Amino acid sequence: MPLPLAPGEHLAGTPDQRRALRRALHALRARPDPGQTHPALFLKTLANLLTSPPPFLDPGVLHAGLTETSRRYRELGIAGLLPPDRTFIGTASADPAAFGGFHHPGQGYRHWQMTAVITRYGPLHNPQSPDPRLAALDLIRAYAHDSLHYASSRCYQWHPDGTRLVRVRYGINFRRPDGRPYSVPDPPGSPSTRNLGIIIEAATDREARAITARTARLQAITPPPDDPDRAEYRDATGQLTTADLARHAAAPEPGGPAGFLARMTAYERTIALRYTAFLAELSPASPASLHAAILRAIITGSLTELCRILNQHHGPAAFARLFKTTAYTSSRTQHFGFDTTPYTTPIFPFACCQGRDQRSR
Secondary structure, rough: OOOOOOOOEEOOOHHHHHHHHHHHHHHHHHHOOOHOOOOEEEEEEEHHHHHHOOOOOOOHHHHHHHHHHHHHHHOOOOOOOOOHHEEEEEEEHHHHHHHHEOOOOOOEEEEEOOOOEEEEEOOOOOOOOOOHHHHHHHHHOOOOOOOOHOOOOOEEEEEOOOOOOOEEOOOOEEEEEOOOOOOOOOOOOOOOOOHHHHHHHHHHHHHHHHHHHHHHHOOOOOOOOOOOOOHHHHHHHHOHHHHHHHHHHOOOOOOHHHHHHHHHHHHHHHHHHHHHHHHHHHHHHHHHHHHHHHHHHHHHHHOHHHHHHHHHHHOOOOOHHHHOHHHHHHOEEOOOEEEEEHHHHOOOOOOOOHHHHHHHO
């Protein structure tokens, strides 16, 4: 029997095509083996760690964080978190320079396999780990982050040539079956963003950091006195300062704590800070309200509320004018009996974002 889809996943096409899509996704997901892409890591499932908590994780902090994650996501209407038996934790590494945590290379959710790889915070080649409470906070941030990716709206279909399945929608982002994205990458050094991928990633992590910060408050965890633990605490709870970023802007080597902190700084500058600037730019009176609308649209797949807010502040068809590229507009790929410009099926509730002239094309 095929595995169930993730909470926000949809399949497009005829009934026969949707059944074939489920079989194809099941084949990709039936036997997850993240060790193939992370050969140096020693991996255990989160389910295993919850049954037998290791000494490098504080079980009280971990359970408090999981409870807070579940509570917050129920408020947002999310039906379920990322299954613990599909969440793989890198507890050690054969690489002597490996330093684990949220910014470990290659970590994160993999939608094709419906699995996530998370590494414990700290030196992975050294059995001695940092404060178990801090390691638990980092794991909560990563798990809350990946659970939101897991639960977000997503749509798959067959490529028009019938040879492979493709993802054509994720949250508020769209992609043609031929791979053309709805928005373009931001220019290097951009202070704000118009890239929908960055917006989704940053909105997801903002929610994960808020959950982690609340867990830290409930567990009375305070910032450590020295780096890298101090910067890690501030990063996981959304409190990095400009001084933190200036101290850790570059690293001589990609491994070790210096490399971890340099990746942390790059993520903050290119993802989190751009999103903060974007919210203030588009909704200066209430950036939190815009973030909340973006978050709901990512989860539900409905852009009605988000488009209404953008149109109120920036005029008709604001979503398309702010984000859509000419390359995306020029492609009018036909598939499964509907034109993907401008996505008017129930799976793609996108017409609300268009101006009258674009709706009538």
